[in-house]
Amino acid sequence: MSSSQSPVLSPRDPRELHLPGGYGRGTFYVGERSPRLVRGSGFRVVDEGGRELIDLNNNFTVLVHGHAHPHVTEAAVAAARDGACFGMPTAAELDHAEELVARVPWVEQVRYANSGTEAVMLAVRIARASTARNRIVMLSPAYHGTADPVLPAPGAVRGVPEGTLADVVTVAPGDVDAVHAAFDAFGDDIAAVLLDLAPALGGCVPLDEAFVRAVDDLARAHGAFVIVDEIISFRHAIAGYAHDGYGLAPDLLVVGKVIGGGFPIGAVLGTEKSMRLLDPALPDGLQHGGTFTANPVSMQAGKVALEFYDHGAVERLNGLGRFARHRLDEVARSFGWHVRGVGSVFRIAPAENDSAERRRALWWAAYDHGVLLSASGVVCLSTPMDERVIEDVADRLQAGFETMEDRS
Numbered sequence: 001m002s003s004s005q006s007p008v009l010s011p012r013d014p015r016e017l018h019l020p021g022g023y024g025r026g027t028f029y030v031g032e033r034s035p036r037l038v039r040g041s042g043f044r045v046v047d048e049g050g051r052e053l054i055d056l057n058n059n060f061t062v063l064v065h066g067h068a069h070p071h072v073t074e075a076a077v078a079a080a081r082d083g084a085c086f087g088m089p090t091a092a093e094l095d096h097a098e099e100l101v102a103r104v105p106w107v108e109q110v111r112y113a114n115s116g117t118e119a120v121m122l123a124v125r126i127a128r129a130s131t132a133r134n135r136i137v138m139l140s141p142a143y144h145g146t147a148d149p150v151l152p153a154p155g156a157v158r159g160v161p162e163g164t165l166a167d168v169v170t171v172a173p174g175d176v177d178a179v180h181a182a183f184d185a186f187g188d189d190i191a192a193v194l195l196d197l198a199p200a201l202g203g204c205v206p207l208d209e210a211f212v213r214a215v216d217d218l219a220r221a222h223g224a225f226v227i228v229d230e231i232i233s234f235r236h237a238i239a240g241y242a243h244d245g246y247g248l249a250p251d252l253l254v255v256g257k258v259i260g261g262g263f264p265i266g267a268v269l270g271t272e273k274s275m276r277l278l279d280p281a282l283p284d285g286l287q288h289g290g291t292f293t294a295n296p297v298s299m300q301a302g303k304v305a306l307e308f309y310d311h312g313a314v315e316r317l318n319g320l321g322r323f324a325r326h327r328l329d330e331v332a333r334s335f336g337w338h339v340r341g342v343g344s345v346f347r348i349a350p351a352e353n354d355s356a357e358r359r360r361a362l363w364w365a366a367y368d369h370g371v372l373l374s375a376s377g378v379v380c381l382s383t384p385m386d387e388r389v390i391e392d393v394a395d396r397l398q399a400g401f402e403t404m405e406d407r408s
């Protein structure tokens with residue numbers, strides 16, 4: 001890999017006009033134009049111009065084993081060969097659920113979805129139906145997907161009905177007084193508290209333990225559900241971050257990303273009691289479907305990905321994460337940026353005057369030097385990486401920051 005090339009953009013493809021703004025997914029956005037990728041293997045991806053990059057994006061933390069892991073790929077291909085999806089259950093959902101239940105000691109049942117967003121929606125609906133209440137308390141900033149009830153960030157709410165927003169109470173991470181105030185004001189109508197224990201938008205920094213404990217206690221005292229969104233943080237610990245990091249047994253745990261081996265997935269985990277309303281035999285149960293839910297490709301690839309992400313792999317990746325956070329922070333700091341995070345997930349951002357423009361400038365500078373970031377600055381490691389790869393990333397980021405300074 002050469003260490004510095006100028007950004008390679010393929011000639012503009014007239015078919016880009018078929019996509020709003022030229023993009024098939026809003027979160028791909030890195031500017032008016034973007035390079036396109038053609039393949040990935042391990043920790044590397046290749047773009048249309050033939051440039052190889054070290055992938056720290058990993059499809060926004062999905063690819064814990066990097067790209068095209070041979071056993072995960074084999075499982076997906078074998079599943080597709082036997083029929084990619086059916087309108088009936090397969091043993092693949094039993095196998096996958098068995099793996100998840102075995103990992104998280106307090107969990108008894110799993111219900112699948114096709115994305116983290118869908119799983120969050122389902123968890124919120126379970127809480128609302130179980131408590132016969134409407135309001136949700138959640139942190140801001142925090143990202144829980146793109147469903148209306150969890151989109152309370154300023155600027156993100158166009159098109160969301162006022163009534164939906166009125167049912168969401170947001171509090172700042174760590175603000176115990178605000179949580180008390182929410183329960184004082186609406187305690188008998190709060191269905192659930194929704195927490196991400198290391199919100200990416202909050203800088204991937206773990207929530208204060210005393211705050212989490214206070215929120216958990218208040219929710220329980222008022223009969224509200226505690227829902228923990230582990231769509232990113234599940235990779236931090238074998239039994240999930242709520243259990244291993246905070247000793248919590250929430251009513252519902254929402255997972256996704258790493259549990260699907262690179263294929264669409266989301267899941268709600270809970271006890272038999274908290275998941276009771278999902279029993280389709282119940283006359284007053286919740287309607288839940290999804291044409292592709294629990295499809296054998298996601299189930300089988302996901303199960304193999306989880307098997308390879310065992311205790312040893314989790315510990316090794318977290319150790320590499322500590323090394324990377326320290327090493328990359330050393331580089332970033334001399335340019336007024338910093339690296340913060342937990343486990344194998346971290347955010348590279350300006351220490352002051354953070355802005356989307358500045359992060360995008362780094363995205364392009366890093367790309368120019370063969371490192372793929374995400375425009376939000378939230379990145380992660382994958383199991384094929386080692387310390388040499390991190391040293392290589394550190395050198396490339398150093399060169400990227402220097403290029404940025406030259407350009408400004």
Ligand SMILES: Cc1ncc(COP(=O)(O)O)c(C=O)c1O
Nearest residue numbers: 115116117143144145231232256
């Ligand atoms: C914490 C968290 N919750 C929910 C979601 C939504 O998941 P998905 O993109 O699979 O819908 C994400 C996605 O990044 C996430 O990070």
